[in-house]
Amino acid sequence: MAKKTSFYAICPLGLESLIVEELRACGASEVKAARGGVFFSGSQACAMRACLNSRIASRILMRLAASDYYDAEDIYNFACRTRWEEHFGPGQSIRIDINAHRSPLRSLDFALLRIKDGICDRFNHFMQTRPNVDRAHPDIRIFAFVDARYCTFYLDLCGEALFKRGWRRDKGEAPLKENLASGLLMLAGWTPDKPLVDPFCGSGTIAIEAARAACGMAPGLSRAFLFENFSDFDRDLWLEIKDDARSCVNLHADVRIAASDISSIVVGKAEENARAAGLGALLEDGRLTFSQCDARSVAAPAAEGLVIANPPYGEQSNPKSASVASMMKNVSDNLKHNFPGWTAWLLTSDRNLPRQMRLSESRKIPLFNGPLECRFFRFDMVRGSFRGSPQKAS
Ligand SMILES: C[S@@+](CC[C@H](N)C(=O)[O-])C[C@H]1O[C@@H](n2cnc3c(N)ncnc32)[C@H](O)[C@@H]1O
Incomplete structure (x- = not known):
């Protein structure tokens, strides 16, 4: 059976119930709505289908690991322990973003810096080389969410937000997403x-x-996704999923x-x-x-x-x-x-x-x-x- 992973789909506030239905149609299980997003489990194929087909999601993240923490040093150690090399290599550029909800951390910028240090120190230790940071066009995007007790690391599957379908030439006045x-x-x-x-x-x-x-045009048919940069990316599976979507047009x-x-x-x-x-x-x-x-x-x-x-x-x-x-x-x-x-x-x-x-x-x-x-x-x-x-x- 295909391996199941946990994901989090972010969506505009108020549209959570719509995305629940979309994710189920992509084969997701354990779908649970939160405020402004939905947790779900699924295979790699399910996540790819969700990125390609969801008309409602803004972004889909793959959960890597979570750990409790007390301060930024705990977060650094957690970044050092996380097996990033299973997902990307030191030759790929990274961008890290951090979001907090009721976190006791005094500086999120400092925590973000320590996550970057932890990732680079791990690569240096095992491979004697490390990824560079590129905030504008990263190969890999990492999201850290910190709440009162836990820090969770996610990899972004999308890159550009999913509402960017690739068709917009001109914005006009106050366009809707x-x-x-x-x-x-x-x-x-x-x-x-x-x-x-x-x-x-x-x-x-x-x-x-x-x-x-x-x-029947899948919203993501003419754009790229960051999951295409992952080490375990299954290109044949992705081409098959896109062919299926094309045949529905x-x-x-x-x-x-x-x-x-x-x-x-x-x-x-x-x-x-x-x-x-x-x-x-x-x-x-x-x-x-x-x-x-x-x-x-x-x-x-x-x-x-x-x-x-x-x-x-x-x-x-x-x-x-x-x-x-x-x-x-x-x-x-x-x-x-x-x-x-x-x-x-x-x-x-x-x-x-x-x-x-x-x-x-x-x-x-x-x-x-x-x-x-x-x-x-x-x-x-x-x-x-x-x-x-x-x-x-x-
Ligand atoms: C908030 S914008 C709509 C944005 C649109 N939903 C989009 O996604 O791009 C409002 C639009 O109403 C137009 N508008 C203003 N008064 C109008 C009127 N009396 N009749 C028709 N359009 C009007 C403006 O030119 C503007 O393009």
Whole structure:
């Protein structure tokens, strides 16, 4: 039976339950959600599949060892005892990061230095040579977590964070991270058979993540991972896993995704991003569209579907849009008139959004957009409930 190892997958706060499901689908066992991450066990194949396929993880770490400690010298001795040479060689560059939660250590920088000393002293002792530190482009990344009693060493499987799929050419204004955008789609219950509209698309993150998911494109197919540098890396197994993922791609997926933004420059950039994401075929035949349009006058492309968006918060407002609050009132009027039967999900840091829109939310999910505490509001645009439409009145 394949050897089982312990891992920790980091994810945006609030998306833990989604990543639990993803990890199980990759063959993980002993899956246990924590705050902002999930512990799990699995084989090397399971970890590779998780890195390749998870739309929600930010990073996946492999647990090497844990030891209790009293001070930085204990941590140095622990680094000296850890069998790093089983995972990488002295010719590879390293980067070490340390995180603490209720640790009694007085200086984390000093503890980090002592971990580096411990690793280098061990290599010098056994091999008369040691790895160099490269913080910008390391071959191997080590994470140390210290709590009140224990220090745990992890190896990073990813390198660049997993939300970096490799398709983004231009960021636009305040882009969502790709894994948060995928999380919004999952939380909203979007499936490819439901028409999707993002009237504040910016760089196109929500639409692009949706289209790629609909086409079965594994998010990590066009990027590299640090586990490819490990001494025991099984290249044949990895190629097999990637071949499997490639065989799932279906560019004929039947989807209808309409994204728009008030800025034509931003729309052009979103389209560039979509082409770089391998979605040219969907753009050509209109299954995925990007257009310049004010969210206050966007039309529904079908009788029902989902609107999923993150409208500008306060200072992000386009100068053409007056204040965000009054704009959102007009957006709400448009949704009521033109999107009956649709469900709208909006991510915002503004808790007053329902009041600004004169709508009551049917659900509210707390989430974080980076450090910004947000709410993901659901509004049901009930058919026939809106009276006095301006079209009828005029
Ligand atoms: C927070 S950003 C959206 C970011 C996007 N989710 C992404 O990942 O790149 C808000 C966007 O709303 C656009 N915007 C502002 N007012 C608008 C309006 N009245 N109609 C349509 N788009 C508008 C801005 O140009 C900006 O691109």
